[in-house]
Amino acid sequence: MKVKHKVLSASCLLAMSMLTLPAQAAETDTAAAPLQVEWDMRARHEQVDNDAFSRDARADTLRLRLGLRASFGDGWSALLEGAGVASAGNDYNSGANGHTQYPGITDPRGSELNQAWLAWQGDSFGVTAGRRRLLLDNQRWVGNSGWRQHEQTFDGIGVQWQPASGWTLRYDWLDRVHRVAGRDALNPQARERRLDTHLLNASYVHGQQQWTGYTYLHDDRDVATASTVTSGLRWTGKPAATDGGFGWALEAAQQRDYADNPQSFAHTYWLAEPSWTQRGVTAKLGWEHLGGNGHHALQTPLGTLHAFNGWADQFNVTPAGGLDDRYVAFNGNLGQRGIAARIGWVVGWHDYRATHRTDGDRHYGSEWNASLSAPLADGLSALVKVSDYRADGFGRDDARLWLQLEWHGRQPLLR
Template identity: 90%
Template sequence: MNATHKVLSASCLLAMGMLALPAHATVTDTPAAPWQLEWDVRARHEQVDNDAFSRDARADTLRLRLGLRASFGDGWSALLEGAGVASAGDRYNSGANGRTQYPAITDPRGGELNQAWLAWQGDTFGVTAGRRRLLLDNQRWVGNSGWRQHEQTFDGLGLQWQPASGWTLRYDWLDRVHRVAGRDALNPLARERRLDTHLLNAGYARGNQQWTGYTYLHDDRDVSTASTVTWGLRWTGKPAATNGGFGWALEAAQQRDYASNPQSFAHTYWLAEPSWTQYGVTAKLGWEHLGGNGHHALQTPLGTLHAFNGWADQFNVTSVGGLDDRYVAVNGNLGQQGATAVLGWVVGWHDYRASHRTADGNHYGREWNASLSAPLAESLSALVKVSDYRADGFGRDDRRLWLQLEWHGQQPLRR
């Protein structure tokens, strides 16, 4: 074990020790202090059984994210945040350890500067510069991929303006993306990418509904074939009644080649997701379409990928035949009151097909997902999660299990 790994391991052991502190040490709802310490500790066991490999992968990892937030007054604030990941053993392919005989679990050991930004916020206008977490809408196009131990962050500049009630206009320029594979990934392109990307997003909210229009000009300076322009509209609605009712998400977009991309393509995207909530249980029917033409397909390289198209991560890169994901999902709490009321559950089923028929046929496979979450104490939660992908013309059968504990909080620092 080298010196870096020893330091990270010691830090993670210290973080686990912090978990034993009493719950009142965590301050989550206090007014902004001039200086504030923030932390997030996540311990996870993940195992993958994929039929393409003779060996199963098992990863026991521990992440410590530690930040110092400053509020200078007159609208000025800043955040400096580092993150470190330690692991017990190497029975998985982290992308940095060369253990390609195992299935991939992209949670490599290592430390990094996670966020470092300076911001000013006025009554209606704000600006942020530096390295930061960026979440747009449902994170389909731009997000932090927060499921992985290293998160995706961006270097650049962001402007936000609220010209009238209900309106939010955003412009973000991205100079670089730091990816979840970490800075020690064997593939340099999996570590980070140089960008010249412009994101324009306009949202309007009224009552229980929201409309969003966007144009994303993504110029990848390291991989020209990844450069695209995407524009679209999104409309969402929540149940009008407090005890439940009808909700929906509708979205349509088009993606084309952009900047120095040598390819020529035009792909459509659409989502239709009606839902119904009753007695605290929400059921969704969904159909998400990512267009493809047999040679190239619509991609979302800056998005949060694990949250879409199943938890087995079979479609993080869209196949050239495109993807039609038809799914059913139900979520709620185990009870209406008492101890079971705090236990949250999710069950989902996906049927995957090509949006453009290929030589291998148009059916990719099916997948089941399920999870159970529980708060154990203030800001401390536990999660059990499983996925089961059954291949039919795409990839191989894949089964996954996650066991997770996470603790986060903040503490004002006294002068």
């Protein structure tokens, strides 16, 4: 594949740039400023070589988020933020340009109001209303899909209460979700959805451990078959020793039909992910199960999808036969001192299979992922990232390459 042949040279070039740019001083503390301007600029080159297409896709995009944050005193604050995406060339299917002869890269051109919210926060109670970024736990069920250039945001109201030490209770009502395909997506359902969704989340933290219970009542007013109720428990632990040790993530949930969904189903979800950290290197073994019955499967339509089940995005929609993702991953830094200590690396491998007993022996495929990342200067970071999916009964072979620079910061306008 063409992408594969370019990965090594591109990786070397970016790694060299990481080594030649020095780190700068940390950002000035602006927490006390009553009015601040915030920005996040991200330039990305993405290539996709998928065997289902005769042409490779390549997208060179630039995303700018620009926001104005205000602190009014007495616990009141607000944020107004816009976002725009520009691209050089059109040799990819953005979901909005109609170029279906290319593989999909869901980073269309366009601009939007990204966030606009008003919040009040007291000692133990807070409320936020408006359009906002929403990240719950590990973002498996509710997240912003931050990997894409357009961000997933939500209109609604959120309440947070800390009744006692270690406890956090959350309730969020969602009226609308603005999806990563942007306002100009050819499929109207990919632009945004009208919702009447209620999210209840309770967590308790003690030392290095956290327990979370949740119930998510998701009512999709535009696509009734997407309405579900999901309830579950999550338990995580971090290494107790400062130099490493044992960690874990265990989770179990059930998802059923809800509201006006004409279907009838009950699917199970579980995650088991033990990890071990030693000398700055973390090794993980994982088994994630998303149940399916051969006709319908567990879905996570409000979650951050790219972070799960491989970076090639082959399973953003769970196949009807369900998905068993068994994986191993390693991450750390290239060294413990100097420049090497600032360069992070990740390597992972996934094996994908069906869960339904009819399809229980069906092997979907496997995938390799790898990345290098490093801070270059104050607020500036670089990333090179690759994925290689090998199909064996699901989809087609797919190789991807990303090169990225991101710069973010904030500056007080008033003091």
